[in-house]
Amino acid sequence: MKFESNLRRAQGLGSAKSGLHHWIGQRITAIALIPLGVWFVGAFIVLFPASFEIAYTWFSSPWNVTLAIFFIVVLFYHGYLGLQTILEDYISHELIRGSLILTTKLLSGLLALLAIVSIIKIFLN
Amino acid sequence: MIPSVKEKRPLSPHLQVYKIQITSLLSIMHRGTGIALYGGSILWVLWFLALAAGPQSYSKLQYFLLSPFGLIILICWSFSFFYHLCNGIRHLLWDAGIGYEMTMVRLTGWIVIVTSCLLTTMAWILGILCKRIWL
Numbered sequence: 001m002k003f004e005s006n007l008r009r010a011q012g013l014g015s016a017k018s019g020l021h022h023w024i025g026q027r028i029t030a031i032a033l034i035p036l037g038v039w040f041v042g043a044f045i046v047l048f049p050a051s052f053e054i055a056y057t058w059f060s061s062p063w064n065v066t067l068a069i070f071f072i073v074v075l076f077y078h079g080y081l082g083l084q085t086i087l088e089d090y091i092s093h094e095l096i097r098g099s100l101i102l103t104t105k106l107l108s109g110l111l112a113l114l115a116i117v118s119i120i121k122i123f124l125n
Numbered sequence: 126m127i128p129s130v131k132e133k134r135p136l137s138p139h140l141q142v143y144k145i146q147i148t149s150l151l152s153i154m155h156r157g158t159g160i161a162l163y164g165g166s167i168l169w170v171l172w173f174l175a176l177a178a179g180p181q182s183y184s185k186l187q188y189f190l191l192s193p194f195g196l197i198i199l200i201c202w203s204f205s206f207f208y209h210l211c212n213g214i215r216h217l218l219w220d221a222g223i224g225y226e227m228t229m230v231r232l233t234g235w236i237v238i239v240t241s242c243l244l245t246t247m248a249w250i251l252g253i254l255c256k257r258i259w260l
Contacts, residue, residue, distance in 0.1 A: 027220060030217060034214065037210060038210070041206055045251050048172075049255050049256035049259055051259065052183045056176060059176070079162070079163045079166060082156075082163075083160070111167060114170050118170075118174050121177040122177050
């Protein structure tokens with residue numbers, strides 16, 4: 001599915017040459033996070049005060065695990081895009097800004113992978 | 126341009142020169158809660174890691190989060206989530222071209238504040254009920 005109109009493609013890319021991808025990505029992940037976020041926060045509220053065994057059993061369902069991994073991917077992508085916007089707005093020093101954005105990007109990837117590997121480990125055990 | 130001049134130029138959201146209004150306050154809070162939620166997501170990663178590591182590390186994390194300091198973090202985190210959710214829906218409606226009149230902007234702003242407080246309270250009632258059922 002294309003989210004750009006044909007007119008926009010024909011008229012060229014504008015002064016920044018990019019940015020629409022970022023804007024659309026943030027909105028799509030935001031929409032996805034409404035049901036996913038409510039679902040996972042609900043599950044977390046119910047599971048968190050419970051025992052280790054009850055929380056562990058929850059992760060034995062393929063549906064829960066798939067949705068949890070999907071949630072984590074969308075969550076960290078959305079979080080990275082949001083932090084990038086804030087850093088671009090408030091950090092004026094180019095080198096510091098660039099380094100912080102790069103750090104955020106790599107950290108988001110690392111955290112998401114760490115979460116996914118842990119979830120899969122719980123699922124397989 | 127000379128780098129020193131370029132670095133001294135003010136950046137677009139001039140937070141310091143405007144009087145705080147409900148519109149600007151909610152906008153700043155959206156970013157603030159967004160940053161807080163990124164921190165909260167790290168706690169979720171720790172939750173998965175603790176579960177994967179076994180019952181001992183899981184009870185350590187549970188002990189930390191149910192301590193007074195942990196509960197303050199959880200309360201701030203849950204409010205941030207519900208606020209960012211409600212205000213995010215408000216932003217998505219604006220993206221769709223809905224609700225730009227100033228009266229509507231202020232009204233939806235107040236709806237966001239009241240709804241996020243209500244949802245946070247409901248979540249904690251659910252949490253406390255679950256704790257009672259499990260124990």
